[in-house]
Amino acid sequence: MPLSTYSARCTAHRKIAHDVYEFTLATPKGFSFQAGQFVMFLVPLVDNPADVQGRAFSIASAPSEPELLFVAKIKEGGRAGRWIAEMLKAGDDVKFQGPLGNFTLAPAGKEQRLLFLATCSGIAPLRSQMLEALRQGDKRMMDMAFCVRTEEDLFWTKELAAIAQEYPNVHVHVSLSQPSSGWKGLTGHVQDIASRVITDLPERSIYVCGGPEMVKAVRIKAEQEWKIPKQRIHSEDYV
Numbered sequence: 605m606p607l608s609t610y611s612a613r614c615t616a617h618r619k620i621a622h623d624v625y626e627f628t629l630a631t632p633k634g635f636s637f638q639a640g641q642f643v644m645f646l647v648p649l650v651d652n653p654a655d656v657q658g659r660a661f662s663i664a665s666a667p668s669e670p671e672l673l674f675v676a677k678i679k680e681g682g683r684a685g686r687w688i689a690e691m692l693k694a695g696d697d698v699k700f701q702g703p704l705g706n707f708t709l710a711p712a713g714k715e716q717r718l719l720f721l722a723t724c725s726g727i728a729p730l731r732s733q734m735l736e737a738l739r740q741g742d743k744r745m746m747d748m749a750f751c752v753r754t755e756e757d758l759f760w761t762k763e764l765a766a767i768a769q770e771y772p773n774v775h776v777h778v779s780l781s782q783p784s785s786g787w788k789g790l791t792g793h794v795q796d797i798a799s800r801v802i803t804d805l806p807e808r809s810i811y812v813c814g815g816p817e818m819v820k821a822v823r824i825k826a827e828q829e830w831k832i833p834k835q836r837i838h839s840e841d842y843v
């Protein structure tokens with residue numbers, strides 16, 4: 605079936621960390637998705653807007669939220685990066701195709717204890733999955749390990765803390781891989797944090813999202829050290 609193309613109004617756009625932006629779109633009529641899926645934005649070149657190419661972005665909002673939320677880590681000089689940082693603003697209409705992908709949460713009967721592992725904007729589909737499950741009354745144990753490089757790269761930590769406060773089955777672990785000397789929280793890469801703070805790793809189902817190197821490292825560790833069967837390791841690479 606051909607993919608539908610939607611036009612959506614950007615309702616908010618702001619920088620939330622060093623090189624990280626979030627923006628929201630009014631959900632276009634007829635568009636629906638499953639938590640964890642992504643869309644393909646038709647991204648204009650800043651210097652020649654008639655030149656358009658697709659770029660994938662995960663939907664960070666839960667399907668039950670009223671608007672579509674996105675978070676973008678800007679790669680300097682990149683097409684989507686320049687579009688989001690230099691051109692896009694509230695009030696603009698944007699085009700996308702989708703929904704796409706099958707990085708979705710297995711039902712409660714199949715998987716009992718969940719571990720979400722994210723670096724930077726890789727948190728997008730995991731936020732959607734976790735929030736939607738919680739809103740549907742999912743009582744499974746859920747841990748979210750979220751790692752960025754430095755304090756300047758942190759975002760959404762207040763919201764994550766509020767979710768953990770509201771839902772007793774959720775625990776959030778925020779870590780920096782290159783902290784300043786003043787940082788009092790967890791340090792290290794996301795897979796090292798999981799090894800340190802999760803005591804029942806072989807029982808977990810893993811949902812991991814971020815750059816391909818991190819995802820590969822997590823998959824190897826999960827299979828070889830944590831002894832998690834392949835079918836309970838789910839990942840999305842931001843290539």
Ligand SMILES: Cc1cc2nc3c(=O)[nH]c(=O)nc-3n(C[C@H](O)[C@H](O)[C@H](O)COP(=O)(O)OP(=O)(O)OC[C@H]3O[C@@H](n4cnc5c(N)ncnc54)[C@H](O)[C@@H]3O)c2cc1C
Pocket residue numbers: 642659660661662663675676677678679680681682683684685686705725726728840841842843
């Ligand atoms: C399923 C999926 C979901 C995704 N979801 C998200 C998400 O939610 N959030 C997110 O931040 N990212 C996400 N990504 C990544 C995103 O799609 C883009 O790959 C990313 O934003 C970079 O795109 P870009 O157009 O800015 O860079 P591109 O234009 O694709 O360039 C990539 C890199 O190459 C460099 N480059 C480009 N042209 C040249 C040149 N001529 N010479 C030298 N260097 C050059 C750029 O500087 C940049 O660093 C996702 C990817 C996938 C596959």
